[in-house]
Amino acid sequence: MTFSIHGLAVARGIAIGRAVIVASSRVDVAHYFIEPEQIEAEIDRVRVARNAVVDEIIRVQEGLMDMRTKETPHELAAILDVHLMLLQDDDLIDGVKQRISGRLYNAEWAVTAQLEALARQFDEMEDRYLRERKADIEQIAERVLRAMQGAPSPIAPPVPSRGKRSSQDLLLDDTVDVPLVLIAHDLSPADMLQFKQSVFAGFVTDVGGKTSHTAIVARSMDIPAVVGARSASQLVRQDDWVVIDGDAGVIIVDPSPIILAEYGFKQRQGELERERLSRLRFTPAVTLDDQKIELLANIEMPDDAQAAVAAGAVGVGLFRSEFLFMGRQGALPGEDEQYEAYKRAVEGMQGLPVTIRTVDVGADKPLDNKSADRIHRDEAHLNPALGLRAIRWSLADPAMFLTQLRAILRAAAHGKVNLLFPMLGAASEIRQALALVAIARAELDQRGIPHGAVRLGAMIEVPAAALTLPMFIRHFDFLSVGTNDLIQYTLAIDRADESVAHLYDPVHPAVLRLLAGTISECRARGKSVSVCGEMAGDITLTRLLLGLGLRSFSMHPSQILAVKQQILRADTSKLQPWAQQVLDAEDPASLLAA
Numbered sequence: 001m002t003f004s005i006h007g008l009a010v011a012r013g014i015a016i017g018r019a020v021i022v023a024s025s026r027v028d029v030a031h032y033f034i035e036p037e038q039i040e041a042e043i044d045r046v047r048v049a050r051n052a053v054v055d056e057i058i059r060v061q062e063g064l065m066d067m068r069t070k071e072t073p074h075e076l077a078a079i080l081d082v083h084l085m086l087l088q089d090d091d092l093i094d095g096v097k098q099r100i101s102g103r104l105y106n107a108e109w110a111v112t113a114q115l116e117a118l119a120r121q122f123d124e125m126e127d128r129y130l131r132e133r134k135a136d137i138e139q140i141a142e143r144v145l146r147a148m149q150g151a152p153s154p155i156a157p158p159v160p161s162r163g164k165r166s167s168q169d170l171l172l173d174d175t176v177d178v179p180l181v182l183i184a185h186d187l188s189p190a191d192m193l194q195f196k197q198s199v200f201a202g203f204v205t206d207v208g209g210k211t212s213h214t215a216i217v218a219r220s221m222d223i224p225a226v227v228g229a230r231s232a233s234q235l236v237r238q239d240d241w242v243v244i245d246g247d248a249g250v251i252i253v254d255p256s257p258i259i260l261a262e263y264g265f266k267q268r269q270g271e272l273e274r275e276r277l278s279r280l281r282f283t284p285a286v287t288l289d290d291q292k293i294e295l296l297a298n299i300e301m302p303d304d305a306q307a308a309v310a311a312g313a314v315g316v317g318l319f320r321s322e323f324l325f326m327g328r329q330g331a332l333p334g335e336d337e338q339y340e341a342y343k344r345a346v347e348g349m350q351g352l353p354v355t356i357r358t359v360d361v362g363a364d365k366p367l368d369n370k371s372a373d374r375i376h377r378d379e380a381h382l383n384p385a386l387g388l389r390a391i392r393w394s395l396a397d398p399a400m401f402l403t404q405l406r407a408i409l410r411a412a413a414h415g416k417v418n419l420l421f422p423m424l425g426a427a428s429e430i431r432q433a434l435a436l437v438a439i440a441r442a443e444l445d446q447r448g449i450p451h452g453a454v455r456l457g458a459m460i461e462v463p464a465a466a467l468t469l470p471m472f473i474r475h476f477d478f479l480s481v482g483t484n485d486l487i488q489y490t491l492a493i494d495r496a497d498e499s500v501a502h503l504y505d506p507v508h509p510a511v512l513r514l515l516a517g518t519i520s521e522c523r524a525r526g527k528s529v530s531v532c533g534e535m536a537g538d539i540t541l542t543r544l545l546l547g548l549g550l551r552s553f554s555m556h557p558s559q560i561l562a563v564k565q566q567i568l569r570a571d572t573s574k575l576q577p578w579a580q581q582v583l584d585a586e587d588p589a590s591l592l593a594a
């Protein structure tokens with residue numbers, strides 16, 4: 001039966017594919033694709049784990065037999081029988097094998113997916129006794145997964161890319177060619193990064209706001225995504241056909257042939273539109289009244305520089321360096337490793353400038369994706385977004401911070417580098433950050449290691465910074481407005497919390513006032529200023545930002561051409577008085593829609 005689920009649209013386009021539900025297991029398991037030559041080894045890992053669990057259950061059963069003279073726990077014996085029966089069930093075993101050999105899932109993923117599919121079948125049974133057997137399936141899944149943890153996979157997680165597919169490629173057989181869409185309760189930014197090179201044609205998460213970091217990574221992957229879809233991971237089943245409408249923020253489950261045809265058409269329209277936009281790649285971003293606009297790229301990993309150059313970016317306006325620090329179980333990258341990564345980004349940009357932001361972890365960007373880690377973090381810090389995040393985290397560990405600063409200064413020997421500090425709010429933080437840059441440089445001099453000049457910049461992303469702008473203008477070469485956080489901290493709305501997402505308003509008069517004031521004051525004092533939050537890549541806001549005087553935008557490479565199209569059609573001399581009206585309005589959104 002067809003039904004739809006509504007969430008928040010985060011990345012545009014239409015994806016059609018079979019659902020892969022991840023991470024509902026109680027055991028933390030990795031999900032990744034294997035190479036065909038690894039199929040046998042993965043099936044073997046499942047076989048060994050299953051046999052170990054069977055042996056263990058038989059041993060327990062034998063122990064129970066010995067206890068017969070005393071009080072025999074009949075119920076326990078019956079449960080163990082059911083577990084043995086399930087473990088030896090051909091459907092279960094064949095299903096797991098099929099997921100490994102047909103879809104190239106790693107062993108743990110195949111086990112959880114197959115057992116989940118089975119659990120759903122039990123869920124639907126009329127008979128209460130049978131329905132309750134679902135708990136047994138969960139228990140054996142846990143036992144097998146734990147047995148496998150004793151013999152971890154020798155295969156490293158990241159994945160061979162199978163490319164994206166359109167609705168025309170839909171195959172109804174169960175092979176590796178079926179497009180897949182990922183549905184999860186939650187994915188940390190580190191999880192998302194793992195999936196970055198993967199095959200998924202789209203993403204859905206139950207939780208998250210439009211500018212949560214998970215959504216930002218999804219957007220950078222340029223595939224349709226919906227977050228804040230509440231109970232999607234409960235309502236959608238493993239393997240259901242699903243349409244993700246990333247423009248409308250809707251998921252259609254089990255679409256009828258008519259709906260499928262409709263969305264297939266929309267998908268092709270989207271592809272044509274992208275093709276049309278690609279012609280603008282070499283067109284300079286200049287408005288009708290001859291204002292030159294700088295279009296920069298936001299990147300997460302050094303190799304994203306390729307996409308930035310391909311999209312015609314004139315530099316990187318924001319390299320979120322924290323992604324180099326994530327998912328490493330606490331082992332932070334050393335100076336050489338970071339230097340190599342920054343150098344790769346600098347070289348990838350072929351002489352264009354790269355703005356490297358120092359690490360911004362904390363809040364919705366935990367270092368690791370382990371659920372235990374998140375629990376620990378949440379218990380330790382009741383307001384993580386207001387806690388030890390970004391520059392505060394760096395200043396709390398000067399040795400770690402100096403390591404990063406030295407690596408960035410060394411990379412600057414290979415090209416134009418700008419060094420950007422996140423979330424500064426106080427004069428003391430500015431002084432410490434700048435002093436540490438000087439120390440890092442002196443240390444490199446002392447060691448005789450080459451390094452280069454950098455321009456120093458600050459993010460304006462807390463109201464305190466926007467309200468004390470002259471101090472920032474005095475100390476820094478350039479400023480970059482992080483609207484994602486500026487909105488969060490101005491309006492007291494957690495950007496990652498879907499339950500308050502309706503109040504997260506980029507055009508709230510308070511936000512616009514801080515933004516407009518920052519842009520105009522920087523322009524008046526001849527200080528470079530750009531916007532690198534998600535507002536910069538939102539085509540519904542391009543005209544407003546131009547009207548407010550913004551001339552430098554930084555966004556995901558996939559958004560650059562659409563924003564450029566808006567710029568080519570704009571006349572800033574006409575937009576300026578209109579932007580002033582929007583700024584003075586009680587309800588700016590109504591003027592934007594007009």
Ligand code: PEP
Nearest residue numbers: 461482483484485532533
């Ligand atoms: C922002 O806050 O707008 C920003 C660009 O930084 P991040 O999204 O990484 O917090």
Ligand code: MG
Nearest residue numbers: 461482484485
């Ligand atoms: Mg920020």
